[in-house]
Amino acid sequence: MSMLEAAHENDIELEGACEGSLACSTCHVIVKDEKFYRMLKEPSDEENDMLDLAFGLTETSRLGCQVIAKPELNGMELALPAATRNFAVDGHVPKPH
Amino acid sequence: MKVLAMARRASRLGLRFPGRSRDLCTGSDDFGMPLHVCVVGSGPAGFYVAKKLLKRFDFARVDILERLPAPFGLVRSGVAPDHPETKVVINQFSRTAEDERCRFFGNVCLGTDVSLEELRKNYHVVVLAYGAESDHRLGIPGEDLEGVFSARQFVWWYNGHPDGKDLPINLNDVETAVVLGQGNVALDVARILLRSPSELSSTDIAEHAVKALRTSRIRKVYVVGRRGPVQAACTAKELREILGLKGVEIVINEADLQTTDCDLEELQSSRIHKRVFDLFCKSATFTKCAGRDKQLQFVFFRAPVSLLAAEDGIHVRGVHLQKTRLEGSHPRKLVGTGEFEELDCGLVLKSIGYKSLPVPDLPFDHKKGVVPNYFGRVRSSDATNETERGLYVAGWLKRGPTGIIGTNEVCAQEVVTSIEEDVNRAVVSNLKEVPGSVGLESILSEKNKRYITFEGWERLNETEMEKGAVKGKPREKIVGIDEALAIGLAKEKE
Numbered sequence: 001m002s003m004l005e006a007a008h009e010n011d012i013e014l015e016g017a018c019e020g021s022l023a024c025s026t027c028h029v030i031v032k033d034e035k036f037y038r039m040l041k042e043p044s045d046e047e048n049d050m051l052d053l054a055f056g057l058t059e060t061s062r063l064g065c066q067v068i069a070k071p072e073l074n075g076m077e078l079a080l081p082a083a084t085r086n087f088a089v090d091g092h093v094p095k096p097h
Numbered sequence: 098m099k100v101l102a103m104a105r106r107a108s109r110l111g112l113r114f115p116g117r118s119r120d121l122c123t124g125s126d127d128f129g130m131p132l133h134v135c136v137v138g139s140g141p142a143g144f145y146v147a148k149k150l151l152k153r154f155d156f157a158r159v160d161i162l163e164r165l166p167a168p169f170g171l172v173r174s175g176v177a178p179d180h181p182e183t184k185v186v187i188n189q190f191s192r193t194a195e196d197e198r199c200r201f202f203g204n205v206c207l208g209t210d211v212s213l214e215e216l217r218k219n220y221h222v223v224v225l226a227y228g229a230e231s232d233h234r235l236g237i238p239g240e241d242l243e244g245v246f247s248a249r250q251f252v253w254w255y256n257g258h259p260d261g262k263d264l265p266i267n268l269n270d271v272e273t274a275v276v277l278g279q280g281n282v283a284l285d286v287a288r289i290l291l292r293s294p295s296e297l298s299s300t301d302i303a304e305h306a307v308k309a310l311r312t313s314r315i316r317k318v319y320v321v322g323r324r325g326p327v328q329a330a331c332t333a334k335e336l337r338e339i340l341g342l343k344g345v346e347i348v349i350n351e352a353d354l355q356t357t358d359c360d361l362e363e364l365q366s367s368r369i370h371k372r373v374f375d376l377f378c379k380s381a382t383f384t385k386c387a388g389r390d391k392q393l394q395f396v397f398f399r400a401p402v403s404l405l406a407a408e409d410g411i412h413v414r415g416v417h418l419q420k421t422r423l424e425g426s427h428p429r430k431l432v433g434t435g436e437f438e439e440l441d442c443g444l445v446l447k448s449i450g451y452k453s454l455p456v457p458d459l460p461f462d463h464k465k466g467v468v469p470n471y472f473g474r475v476r477s478s479d480a481t482n483e484t485e486r487g488l489y490v491a492g493w494l495k496r497g498p499t500g501i502i503g504t505n506e507v508c509a510q511e512v513v514t515s516i517e518e519d520v521n522r523a524v525v526s527n528l529k530e531v532p533g534s535v536g537l538e539s540i541l542s543e544k545n546k547r548y549i550t551f552e553g554w555e556r557l558n559e560t561e562m563e564k565g566a567v568k569g570k571p572r573e574k575i576v577g578i579d580e581a582l583a584i585g586l587a588k589e590k591e
Contacts, residue, residue, distance in 0.1 A: 015506060017189060023182035026503045049334035052369045055507050 003029060003064040003078060014080065020065035022046045025054035027064035029078040034060055036076040040067060056081030132157045132520065133533030135216050137207050138226035139163035140170020141502045142492020144190040145509035146224050151196055153517055159199045160220075160534050164206035165259060166549050166581035167557060168194070170228060172502065174258040177285045178300035179292060181571065186502055194551045200534055202541075203549030204582060210546050211537065213458045217487060219536030222516055225459070225468065225475075226491040229451035229498040233466075235277070239404030240447075242413040244271070248278070248286045248448035255289055255310075257303030257574035259581070268313035271443030275416050277401055278448030279322035280330035286446050287318045288339050291391050296343075301565065301572045319440055321396040323421055323431060325353055326377040327360040329397075333372045339393065340380050347380050348394035354378055359426055396440070398422060400433065404445055415441045451498035460485070467497050473512030474519070489516060549585035557585045 004027045007014035015026035022044075028051070031037040037060040043051065047066050054061060064078070132154050136143045139161050147159045167173055169187055176183045194201050205211065207227065216223045232247040234240060246264065253261025274290055276283045289297070294311040322329055326349075329336075340347055354377060356364070364371045377395070399418040407414035420436040423429040453468070455461035462469050462479045468490045469479035475488040491512045492505050500508075532539075541548060549557075557575065564573035575581045 015503075017186040017503060017506075018182050019185050019188065021182035021185060023180070023185070024501070024503050026506060045337065046334070048372070049332070049337065052333055052372060053501055053503070055503075057368070 001069050003027075003067040003069070005065075006069060007064060014064055016065060022050055022063070022066070025050045025063065028054040028056070028081055029062060029064045029067070030056075030058050030081060031060040031062060031067075032077040032079055036073055037062075039072055054081070130156075130530055131533065132222065133220045133531050134159045134222040134224065135220040135537070136161045136224045136226055136491075137216070138170060138228055138492065138494075139168035139190075139201065139203075140226065140228055140492065141172060141186070141190075141505040142226035142228065142494070142508065143170070143224070144168075144193055145505045146226060146491045146512055147199060148189070148193040149509050149513040150222075150516065151193065151198055153513055154520070157198060158533055160537060161194070161199065161201050162205045162207060162211075163201065163203045164209075164227075166203050166554070166578065166585045168201060168203060168551075168554055174253060174256045174261075176256075176502075177252075177289060178255065178297060178302035179288070181300065183502065191551075201549070201551040201554065202537070203554060203585060205541065205546065205548050208456045210544065211540050213456055215540055216537075219532050219540075220487070221531055222487050222489065222520075224473075224489045224491055224512065224516075225494055227453075227494060229453040229466070229493045231452040231454050232447065233450040233452050235401060235447060235449065237401055237403050239406060239413065242404055242406055243411050244413040244443055245404055245445045245447070248276070248282045248446045249451060251286050251289075251446050252282065255302055255306035257301075257306075257576040259576060259578045262303070262305060262576045266309070266444070268309050268315055268444070270314065272314050273317045273319070273440075273442040274315050274444040274446065275319045275321060275440055275442040276446045276448055277321050277416075278330075278450075279320055279395070280448060281332060281335045283320055283446075283448035284331050284335045284339050286448060287320050287393060288342060290315050290318050291339075291342055291345050291393060293344060299569050301570055301574060303574055303576055305576070315444070316390065317392045317394070319394050319396050319442070321399050321401070321416070321418070321440075323398070323400040324423060325360070325397045326395070327356060327363055327370060327374050328423075329370075329373055329377070331373060332369060333376060336373055336376045340376060342393070344389050345391045345393050346389040348392055349377060349380055350397070353395075353397040357423075359423070359429055399438070400431075402437065405439070413443065413445055415439050416445060451493065453494050453498070465497060468494055470495055471515075473508075473515045487519075547582075547586050549582070553585035553587070556587065557581055560584050 002020065004014060004016045004020060017026045018024040040062060047063050050063055051057060051061055134150055134157055136147050136159060143161055147161055150157045150159055169190060172184055172187055193199060232249055250261060250264055254264040254266060276287050294307055297310060298307050364374055398421045400421050401416055402419050403417045404413050405415040405417055417437060417439055420434045421431050422434055424432050452466040460469055460475060460478050469476040470490050471484055473489045473491060473495055474484040475490055477483045477485055489512050491509055496508060561572040561575055565571055
């Protein structure tokens with residue numbers, strides 16, 4: 001089972017626009033512990049092509065649909081990329097018309 | 098296998114809105130009535146906004162307007178026929194449309210059938226997500242010669258967009274095509290010209306296009322960029338695919354692969370550009386097989402100066418280019434060298450960027466080609482911070498015509514957050530009731546304007562798939578508007 005499938009089975013909001021066919025980057029996850037990241041099989045060229053476009057890419061980013069569960073990964077934590085906003089530094093709130 | 102813990106999305110940094118917390122506005126008690134939303138445009142931008150609004154507010158009622166009979170915007174009419182996996186997102190969008198709080202109104206055009214002012218009177222929230230249906234012009238002589246098209250026009254043509262089917266394109270008398278631009282759309286059009294028609298015939302490509310491609314005499318395509326391979330705008334997946342295209346020899350001038358220190362700096366700071374540049378360098382290894390009867394040549398550091406007319410003065414016969422170079426540093430400037438050359442061709446496809454179109458009563462930044470906005474809230478003009486109550490933009494109309502389908506998910510999140518903040522501050526409506534769908538239906542019925550529901554689209558969809566199955570295609574797109582409307586508007590079972 002991939003992490004994308006696991007997320008959906010547990011009602012976790014992980015987008016999977018292309019349903020695991022390596023045609024998008026919406027299931028991008030960040031492996032929190034580098035130890036687990038190193039246990040994963042290296043990404044293929046095709047996965048790397050999609051990671052190129054992922055929002056908030058990090059050194060331990062992977063596509064959730066390509067990370068397959070196995071016993072050694074027990075305890076692995078995955079984070080979803082932050083959707084950041086660039087607020088005005090002074091906290092200015094625009095007046096509606 | 099234990100359930101893996103997933104960290105929640107990192108909190109938005111630097112946020113200063115008072116009382117902000119994750120689960121502010123969920124119950125209709127807070128608002129006292131349905132939240133009526135109208136989304137204009139049913140492409141990824143529109144659908145991601147609709148999806149997130151429905152998730153965020155259980156009392157939202159979202160109407161999605163689409164001027165064409167069929168939904169899904171560029172997923173249907175932009176993504177190339179030989180990229181079916183990229184279209185799978187339609188499944189998700191369909192699930193959103195099938196939500197009982199969501200209604201699809203196909204064949205309804207903002208401006209012609211309903212005005213922006215009318216929408217703002219009938220809905221608490223209006224989100225404009227109608228994309229970019231026009232093109233940047235080169236602004237050079239010869240641009241209107243026959244045989245010169247924007248890439249968008251060519252894409253609409255092969256993707257069966259109703260507005261694209263009558264493109265006066267002639268592939269029978271042309272051996273060489275020039276594509277101006279080196280982004281993913283440029284690669285798409287080059288690839289469709291060079292891919293064997295027999296491979297294309299099992300895709301959802303429009304029938305008139307594959308027919309024309311079968312008799313095409315085009316054997317050589319140039320893809321021309323003003324700058325070098327380090328700056329090329331295409332991405333690795335698309336480049337990798339075209340470099341490996343069966344039966345096509347790849348031609349790149351080795352001298353163009355030389356890098357300066359500035360280039361190396363740029364490559365180091367961008368993973369995307371580094372991987373693209375590496376592919377260009379390796380490209381010689383992609384062309385080892387024999388029996389290649391077509392050629393794809395990447396031309397770098399050439400800017401188009403004019404498009405040249407044939408003796409008849411009507412058709413294009415070539416492109417006049419100036420050699421360029423990058424000068425200075427941080428940022429570098431592109432300059433002409435005063436040296437010129439020509440490429441002979443019978444077809445020119447300009448792939449230099451899309452542009453959005455303004456509608457009446459909508460503030461518009463004509464220079465950037467977008468609606469001025471503050472995190473999706475429409476600004477009253479680009480010179481002020483005042484915003485228009487209840488009016489938002491999403492997608493290319495908000496950000497400009499860049500990014501991929503998934504970019505719209507992040508964009509939609511930003512817009513929906515703005516809407517949520519405004520709803521919480523009762524900014525959007527001052528708690529006034531509005532008619533919503535009922536108001537829109539009455540406006541349309543007064544004009545005798547019939548619209549296609551999502552069920553109507555599903556009928557059209559079934560018909561396309563049935564017609565396609567007979568030919569071994571996933572679907573045969575119904576390109577004529579009248580035929581599409583006849584099927585989509587047919588009387589539904591009560």
